[in-house]
Every structure is written in structure tokens, then in C-alpha cells.
Amino acid sequence: MSKDAKSEVVLELDNVRSGYGRMEVLRGISLHVCRGEVVCLIGANGAGKSTTLNTVCGLVRVRSGEVRLFGENTADFTRDRLVRNGLSQVPEGRKLFSDMTVQENLELGAYLRKDKDGIARDREHVYSLFPVLRERSHQMAGSLSGGEQQMCAIARALMSRPKILLLDEPSLGLAPILVKQIFQILETLKDEGRTVFLVEQNARMALSMADRGYVLQTGNLVREGPGRELLEDEEVRKAYLGK
């Protein structure tokens, strides 16, 4: 499925530069995600992984280059238009609406949708993916455990029925058993044929499930290739896998 010339490019970054104030974080990166692909971006702390996602979703301005969603340059998009056009993000640190219930969080995930039946069906679907959320549906999101919060954040992002799902370090701060659980969910999403762009520090697990991977180092992409290949790569192993 990976580098099929015919498959549609969903998200594309073309020589993108961006940053904060006088500091440039991304120094011209180009990458793409095709329909049905799971692509991961790995890199050390402060490499600019979150900045990449935040640039895509319009939180950080593109300084030069282009971000394209289904071939359209997103420079003039308002941020809600990105969601309308099929982009959905699970932000770093979950960012749930803590004083609202799990169910309300899910409803907000479906904010732009009008199809009541479809929303109800998708809610059933995410509840079947995360049964614990059904039990907690009337509990405040802020009172969930870390793992449950991460599940809620993923569920919320799925509620918009995204054409591409962006995840920023879904395993951050979770116990190993929960990390495994989260990756199982990601596998399920992959099997469902979803398009996923995953940012991870847990390089081993991310690369072993991804179709393709990119390695980001201080704002530059230094490697790219199929997940397995990167997993075998000498330098990648040394730098990110601790061997």
C-alpha cells in the first residue's frame, strides 16, 4: 500500500519552514502521506515534531513552502476549514475539555457534523473501540486516568470522521502496559484502512507498525523510508533505539 504511485496524496508538506518569533524550528521539510497509509515521524525532544503538526493544523504559521491537504494549499484556510476538509488532530498532552463530560467531549469532536444518525453510529463505534469510555461517558474528562484520557482524545478526534488523523505522542507519560494498549488501538485503526500521521518518541513501536517513517533532527528530515527499513538502519538504531 505504501509507495503506490496511483494512491492519492492526502497531506503534503513542500519545503516548509516555520517557527516561533525569531526562532526558526522547521528548516524546509518535505513529506507526504497517502490515503490509507500510516506514516510516522520520529525525532528527539525539541526536534520540531509537535511544531510540524501545529504547522499543519494552522497553529503555527508557515513562513515559506506549502502545506497541501488533498492538493489544496492551506495557507488561506481558516483553522476550522481544515477540520471541515477532513483533518483531525490528537494534540500532545491530550488536551481534553476537562470540565466537560466524556460524552460532551465526543460531541465536540463531531462539532461540524450535522448527520445525527452518523454521529450516533460513530459514537457506538468508538465506544466499541474503547469500552471503558462508555462506562465513563457521564464522568468529567478531567477525572479520567491518563490512559483513559488518551483514549478519549483519540475517540474525540475520530468523531469528526477524519480523512486523516494526526497523533502527537499518544504514548507519552503512560505505563508500558498502556502504551501497548494504545498501539493496539493504532493497529486497529490501521486495519480499518485509516490514514494516520503519527508523531512518536517511542520509535521502536512506531516504526514497527508504520508503513513509512521520517526522522526529524533539529528541524531537518534526515532519513525516510519504510518502517522496517528504518528499524534496521544503523544510525537510527544508535540515535533513537538505544542500541
Place this chain on the structure above:
Amino acid sequence: MEWLTSLGNAVQNPATYIDALTLGSIYALIAVGYTMVYGIIKLINFAHGEIIMLGTYIGLLAVNTLNVPIVLAILIAMLACAAIGAILDWTAYLPLRRSLPKAEILSIIGLVGGAALLIAYFTTGEAGDSMATAHRLVLGFLAVVLLMLLVSTLADLLGWFGSPRNNVKSDRLAALITAIGMSLCLQTMAHLLWSAKYESFPTAAAKIFDSKLIAQTTEGLVFRWNPFGPPLIDAVPVLLWKELVTWVAMLVLMIVLLVIVQRTKIGKAMRACALDQQTAWLMGINVNHVIAFTFMIGSAMAAVAGILYSVKVGGNIYPRMGYYPGVIAFAAAVLGGIGTIKGAVLGGLIIGFTEAFGGAVAQQYDKAFAFGLMVIFILFRPWGILGRKEAKRA
């Protein structure tokens, strides 16, 4: 112990409670506007008092020129004020949220200040007494503009404008000062449009409101369910229609508001924006629309409050009329816990009671009691009765 006697009298007199509840309802309606805007963009909207004033003038205009009954005038004023609230947000506050570079902020400030100066200069030429007031306003405006320039420069020196999308701190300060500027600006406008004379609703239009619902006659208590009936000449009013209308208006509007905020989609979006705007954007919520909607609701409530206030007090419609109820309702919002709607209602009622009973003890200090209460709360419980203690205050 004279004051104790007056307090004792006030406690035994049902009129004090009626007065307290009426004032409290009006303050609650105003406080809700402060608290909702604060909850969502952390801005103390100093121009809210001027919305009260504009709403009252619009109601008056509707009564005088369209000859509509007051109840309809209130609806018209609500709609008009909703529009004014949204326009206020779009013109004054939205540009600041867009986090423009310093130069643009400065030029906007200069433009607004300059335009206001010019208008004030050319239109107050011959008026005798009002010129002094106008000059004071102009001077005040100049001072504000100067202050804004100073603050912007200071902010720049401190590097607050360094990262364009993350200058929350300077945004809040700039917005606060802009709010003060807008307050003065709207006052000046009203002053130019309607001049500084006191007006009131014509007695014919206010008839329903001023007629007695319950009165004391020599035969005892009389209920009058028909406000259009012949006047009760010698009866002492116990409860007036306008008082009942004020309570009912407050109650109904608050219930509507709570239903909107708790149950509807836009209400959930409002709560989401109040909690975390960046994540709200990620949900596809257009945060700017939600903020404009918040201004609209708060302003519509202010219009109702303004008209009921001027009907209650009588003859107090003038360009600066929004100041006192505005500031006191702000105290109420702080008292109840700024950012919480129920807190605003509770705070409004408490302040209403404080003012009514305080006024019964020492008439000229009635408002001082309200402020005293606010100061006590700011000292000992700055997050208010129902508010939550913030981990860190910016």
C-alpha cells in the same frame, strides 16, 4: 444606635426586600455579560456599561418614534444590542486577538484616537456647558491613547511581541486598555448623538410598569391583575408591576441562558472555548464566532437590564448612565466568582440586597456597601463564591 433602628425597620419592611430583589435582578442581568466575556477571553469588558446605556437609548427611541409598547421596545433593544456587541468585538477586540504586529496595533490605536478627537473637536464647537464635559472626555481619551502607546512600547521592550501567536499576556493588557478606550468612545458618541440631558420613558409608555400589582388600602391588601385599570388613588404600593416584570425577566432569561450553555451545541462550544481555545479550534469550532455570540448574548441581557433599571429609577437616561450599574454589576460578577454564570446571578442578588439594606441604614452610602463587599472578597477570596481557585493567575 440610630443605624440599628433603621436596619431593624428595614428588616421588618417588605419594601426593602422587594427593592433588593429588583436591584439584584438587574445587577444579575448585567453581571452575566461581564462574566461570560471574561470566562471566554479573560477580558473585563469595560464597555459593557455603555452597552447598557445604548440599549436604554434604543428602547427609548423605539418608544418615542415607533410608539411601540415597552415590552416590544425591550425586544428591539435586545436585538440591536446583540448586533452592537458583535460589532464591538469585531472592531475593537478581534484585531487584537489576531495578534497583529506592533506597528499595526499602534496604527489602529492612533486611528481610533485621532478619529474620536476630530469628531469631538468639530462637533462640540458652540455648546456652552457640554463643551467642558466633551473636553474632559477628549482629554481622557488622549490620556488613554498615550497610555496605550506607552504600554505597547513597554511590551515591545519586554519582548512580549516576540512570538506572534503566543503573546497572550500583551493581548490581554492591550484588550483591557482597548475596552476602556471603547467605553469612553461610546460615551462620547452618545453624548454627541443625544447630548448630556436626562431623559426618561414617557409616562404613557411606562404605565403598565408603574401601576400597582398589590397595594395597601384602608380595606387591606388589594391585588390588581389588570395594569390598565383605573388608578388606585390613595393606595400605598406594596408591589409594582415593574418589580414583578424585572424578577420574571431575570428568572426566565437566566433559565434560557443556562439551557443554552448546558444543552445546546453553541453552548457546549462556548464552554469548550472558555476551557481551551486552541483545542476548540482543533474541533473545527470557529472560536471567533463563538466569542462574538457570547458578546451578543451578554449585550442583549444588558439591554434588558438597562431599560428595567431606568424604568425602576426613572428619568436617568443619559450618556454616562451605564457607569454605576456597570461597575456595581462588575463587583457582583467578581463576588460570585468571575467566569461562572450562576456566580454572577448569586453575586448580583447579594449586591442588590447589600445595596438595599445598606441604603436603608445610610442612604448616601448605598453603593459603598457593594464596593466594600467586593474589596473584602478581593482581599480574602479573589476567586469569588462559586469561582474556582486558579492554579496560577496571569
